[in-house]
Amino acid sequence: MRKIFTLIVSSLLLIGVSFVFLYIISSMYSPQADHVPLLNDKRVISPEVENYRPIIAKYAKANGIAQYTDLIMAIAMQESKGRALDVMQASESQGLPKDTITKPETSIRVGTQYFKKALRKADGDVSLAIQSYNFGLGFSDYVKTHGGKYTPQLAQQFSKEKAKELKWESYGDPDYVNHVMRYYTNEKQKREMAKKNN
Incomplete structure (x- = not known):
């Protein structure tokens, strides 16, 4: 009886350890894992x-934010993947209907200027500036009156509050920072891997 009990406990322990191990491995190599750059x-x-x-x-x-060039490219990637004339989906930042801007260079000029404004309004908090690019500059004011620091929870x-206020089904992309940073981080890792392989 004691041997059977020990065998059952040992089996359950082995199964538990196996599940933990498989979970760790699947997390590391899941297509959703932000730290694995080239699976997708x-x-x-x-x-x-x-x-x-x-x-x-x-x-x-020209806007004094040359150090953010790669980040602006990641924003363009999230906004249009380069497949729309309004590359940075900057029309709405000017109070215009979506896709009013029809020249890519105009979109990039306007979008970059808007991101600079977002950075200034966010006092250099890059995550807050990125999310404000999506939500609008008023998000910085909201954060300042709700603890003063960007968090995904505040986004x-x-x-939710804006959607309710405007009677819309949804408002913006509250996961925008993660989506932009995924492109930024994965591109950086891709380049580092390419350097090592050369």
Whole structure:
């Protein structure tokens, strides 16, 4: 009887350890894992957005935010993947209907200027600036009156409150920071891997 009990406990322990091990492995190699860059090529900068690099770099430099060139490219990737004329979906930041801007360079110029405003309004808090690019600059004011620091929870809360206020089904993308940073981080890792392989 004691041997059977020991055998059952040992088996359950082995099964438990196996499940934990499998969970860790699947988390590491899941397509949803942000730290695994190349399992899904859609998560890196597309050739279409890469083609706009010189223009994005030009306007980032002109606005004194050249150090954010790669981040602005990640925003463009999240916004359009380079497949829309309004590359940075900047029309709405000007109070215009979606896709009013029909020249990619105009979109990049306007979008980069708007991101600079978002950075300034966010006092340099990059995550807050990124989320404000999606929600609008009023999100920075909201954060300042709700603890003063960006959190994903505040983004979710703001999105729900705005949707209710406007009687919309949803408002913006409360996970926008994660979506943009996924492209930014994976592209950076892709380049580092390419350097090592050369």
